[in-house]
Amino acid sequence: MTRERLTLYDTTLRDGQQTQGVQFSTDEKRQIAEALDTLGVDYIEGGWPGANPTDSAFFEAAPQTTARLTAFGMTKRAGMSAENDDVLAAVLNAGTQSVCIVGKTHDFHVKTALGITLEENIDNIAKSIAHLVAQGREALFDAEHFFDGYKANRDYALEAIRAAYDAGARWIVLCDTNGGTLPAEISRITRDVIAAGVPSDRLGIHTHDDTENAVACTLAAIDAGARQIQGTLNGLGERCGNANLTTLIPILLLKEPYASQFEIGVTRAALKGLTRTSRMLDEILNRVPMKQAGFVGSSAFAHKAGLHASAIAKDPSTYEHIDPALVGNSRIIPMSNQAGQSNLRKRLSDAGLAVAKGDPALGQILEVVKDREAQGYAYDTAQASFELLAREVMGQLPHLFEVERYRVTVERRRNSKGRMVSLSEAVVVVEVDGEKRLSVSESLDADGSDRGPVNALSKALVKDLGKYSSLLDDMRLVDFKVRITQGGTEATTRVIIDSEDGQGRRWSTVGVSANILDASFEALLDAIRWKLIRDRAQ
């Protein structure tokens, strides 16, 4: 059976940039465009040339891509010709082969947002598309508020997209701009558009995630006949985001009926780079990757419950809908009070600790884990702390150094310019190979900004650990999370620290205490110990 081609249109660099808090630099845009091209999408919407300096600069030195780089803009304004509209001119000046313009299709928006007549809007759409086509460009029309417009005034919404189609638009993209339409309605309306004369292979879908149905709505539109899919990496986008291509791509390649019915530009080999691409975007955004993201999240194949882990050890397909390797992700068997001996043996073997089935150490470790979790510890995330705990119970925790005492002071005072500033100082006394060493560190960065007491403590801890110091040069603290939890009957503080090193390893450790600094100290100490043990083992 020949499979029909679905076109993937990425708008991470345009709608994705409309996410609150997201502002890509030109270089970052280039890097993302290259990653999207490697993945195999068909179109990369690079932004709105002329709207801001970054987007203009991106198109001025646009990367060479196999995917069609597309400039975005809006229909010409009423009262001027398409040739004389400076906003449209700036979009065309970007020189891209494909140009996508947004236009109104909801009568309410024409009257309220644009303040023009319904006829003027139809004329603006037709003339703008005709102008793009006359310039030799491939024209795409984003039919803004199409589904809401269709429900309010079906004839007008259809007339608006018909105007774009008749003027030569290659793609008519139905947009659920406010993200409130549900899949069944998307499907019904898309079918009606096809019945009204816009062919399936000229129809696209652009959804938003305001009801967390953007992916489902996109699939509903594909089922109804739409053949271009718009979306973004990690579901970035205005308000709650766009349809998530990081979810849609593996669905289209791996799930039925899509895998048998359709072909997309992303190959099975490129799919293996999906998790890496998703994390690269989070890295650029300085965001912690969402653990529970489908397919690419670090919890997507984490098997916490004892019953699950036991079956997974026999056959991973018992609790996995796909093999994680297909999307470049990996399986995790975390430890927690939900775990049984199967989780434990798998986790220990991953850490290089072989324990035979039925070994009494397994029961002892489980008991300690469950007891400590009752005190407020959480080992399902803090895998490195779990490993140290297991080593201790098994008598395999090497003695590296001892912290004899530490002190942290926090001061808030006026500086020489009369401005209030804060400063922390940490003093740590450690014993390494029988020798006592005292280190003092401040919380100030090279640029003079205060990084806080935990930072001062972390710096003092690694400052002089004798023969171990050089092994810690490439270690850095990348995330710090604090929770007030119930430990036994008392409220207590749990700190989780994520660390990273030059080898690209990332590990999490936990500390618990009534005192936030002491909890941080415990997590920091575990982070250092884990790295030293791992590096010594290599």
Ligand SMILES: CC(=O)SCCNC(=O)CCNC(=O)[C@H](O)C(C)(C)COP(=O)(O)OP(=O)(O)OC[C@H]1O[C@@H](n2cnc3c(N)ncnc32)[C@H](O)[C@@H]1OP(=O)(O)O
């Ligand atoms: C649904 C979407 O997400 S579409 C993409 C939206 N993206 C963006 O808006 C980001 C980029 N936008 C911008 O940088 C700016 O809005 C610009 C440069 C495009 C325009 O800036 P300004 O000229 O200052 O206008 P402003 O943003 O205040 O208002 C938008 C104008 O465009 C008009 N407009 C809106 N949609 C359209 C359209 N499809 N066709 C023609 N004109 C339109 C509005 O009526 C308004 O004009 P008015 O002030 O005369 O009523």
Ligand SMILES: CC(=O)C(=O)O
């Ligand atoms: C065009 C677009 O981004 C929208 O209608 O949501």
